[in-house]
Amino acid sequence: MTTTNPNLSPITILIAGHWLGAWAWDEVLEDLHASSSRTVAVTLPGLDRDDPHRSSKTLDDQVRAIQDTLARCDVSATRPAVVVAHSGANGPVSLLLDRHPELVRRVVWVDSGPMASGSAFAPDLPDDVEDVPLPAFDVLAQQASLEGLSTEVLERFRARAVPEPGLVLRGSVELTNDARNSIPTTLVCCSIPSAQVVELARNGHPMFAPVAELDTVDVIDLATGHWPMWSRPGDLAEIIRSAVARPGAVAQTTD
Structure with missing residues (x-):
């Protein structure tokens, strides 16, 4: 198991x-906290079910919330964070990397x-669609692999899932800062093998083409479904620990 000094290791979001x-x-948090991460x-x-205005939230709202979290954790250009983004979190995180690459040591x-x-x-x-609820699992399975998820996990997923705001789903990700591509990257491939992801990126597939523009990429296979935080939480925690221990980015600032 990888161990880190909590006083020296960067904050992980x-x-x-x-x-x-x-x-x-x-x-995953339970495992990471056990090793003092x-x-x-x-x-x-x-995505807070208690927020009466949640359906009006946008990608910009989400980026600002991530920035606020970084600020509360005393993240800065001299103390950048490791940001872990699963699935559809790639929208706000792509914008964060574009706007504030200096705050991210590794993604x-x-x-x-x-x-x-x-x-x-x-x-x-x-x-006119305000939000999109979690689909029926037979429909969802056609879009993303449910491999490794027990009936109990699926029931919890259904009970706790919050409809995704339509404004977030329709929101366009406008990027202008090539410095985002210099942030060291770890790509954890679960439902699609890494060899296939790399090949799709090289061939310019619209969903994967941005991977080919990255300067430094560590590609890791974690064979399971699309929600490894439930199907293989211990293994995912270990990958995150290892990523945190990897070299980070040199501080960059935006003009």
């Missing part, structure tokens, strides 16, 4: 994908990856 809050990382899980705006994409400039998760979602 965990951000889950669509329909999920900080609770999705509970098992400095780790915080985030619930993005729009870990969990069955996810950077978005292309000008892209949106669901650009054709009708404007």
